[in-house]
Amino acid sequence: MDLKLDNKVAIVTGASKGIGLAVTRTLLAEGARVVATSRRTSPELDALADDRLVHVPADLMDPEAPARVIAEAVRLHGGVDVLVNNAGGPPPGVSLPRSSFVDASDADWRAMFEFNLFSAVRAIRAVLPVMLERGGGSIVNVSSGNARQPSPINVDYGAAKAGMNNLTKVLSEEFGPRGIRVNTVSPGPVRTAWWTEEGRVADTIAAQAGTDRDTVMDSLVPEMMRLSTGRLADPQEVADAVVLLASPRSASTTGAEFAVDSGFLKGL
Template sequence: MTEQTLSGKTAFVSGSGQNIGRAIALRLAGMGCNVVVNGSSDAESCRETARMVEQAGAQALVVMGDVGDAAAVDNMAAEALERFGTVDILVNNAARRPHKPFLEMTDADWDAVVDVALTAPFRTARAFLPGMVEKGWGRIINFAGMKAMRGYFEGAPISAAKHGVWGLTKALSTEFAPKGVTANVISPGQIRKETATEDDPKRTASIPAGVMGRPGDIAATAAFLASPEAGFITGQMIAVNGGEET
């Protein structure tokens, strides 16, 4: 999908310094969309994503900050809105996936995951929805994950947060569909990092397609959900996993 169908629109893509987030940022830029690039720590990777967005002919803004921090979200949203006026497409891609046995988990361990995976999508949606509603057009794309929806081994806060994101997305889709805003979830399967040179045979054995996915596979799905053609799709979870059971 390379047509300039998103010309004049702006996307905020959290966790877009590399891998899936970067692929989404570049795919949207190729459709004419300006991109707010976000990362929590690796500023150089985010700047590289921004350079690639600009090479694609779109405008880019880098906003560094942890989306799990309320003040950081407020500051980044204000900077994005000051630069572009509105954010029309919100992609909540950032995640934190530590592994720890449940009985060893502290409140801080739990909060660190839930703040990024669930509370951040609430805060970013709250920040950008007013502009979407005013325009009568908007897209919210959240993320789950095949393992999280199954029940992540030694990852209770991940599974809990991602199920919560699914509920949040359903609620947003119901409330804001009449106002021209869609809200959907992408649930990736086993995706190979952009730096990997080959698939892991142990991982492909359970995938009917016989290969791991690529960041571009997720980006293509996000690009479709962000496009004008997807205006009648809302409140859905789309699995991108090569046929693996969810």
């Protein structure tokens, strides 16, 4: 299927690895011009080197950074058609999962909201006038199943993502009549660095359960989270949903939430 993304200008945050890297790769394969942003590049992102790909380094914990990224995309390409707010997860210096709600201080909550919600708010605020001048666009916010399935070990993260879901609905109502679609993709557990890197979630759970990280990801977590597919999702599976929503092929889809979560969410 032609997703009609040839020469569309897309910004992807958190693009150096995981879901953001897969989204960047897929947009390039569909003919888009991509402005990829992250604190640092990565060998995997560098391997996608192409005259349609530009990496703009930015720390989205800096309140001024999202607007600078948008401005650079406009300088390079004259406008923006797609914004993928993918950056998220534990902010720098914060580790998840926690053992309890009481383990998160005010500073932890502020950092979590800065990275997982306010960075997207600021990027959207900066891109809206650019998209309106262009006649429309598509914004895809990457949320989490924890936005609707609260977790006591990720309570601040889930609250920030619940805010993102609410934001998506509000924006879709206000700006849909003006040609800007806003949708959410909510992953469940995905085989990204958050799980797989040394010292991250799989190792934390493995230490608590007296097992190893492969057992955690291959069997313990799918059983514990009651994943219908019996496995963690692959980043590409999330990226496919994101890029479809970014595409003009989804022209009548706005204000929607797509769960790509291996059957994690059980409620209606």
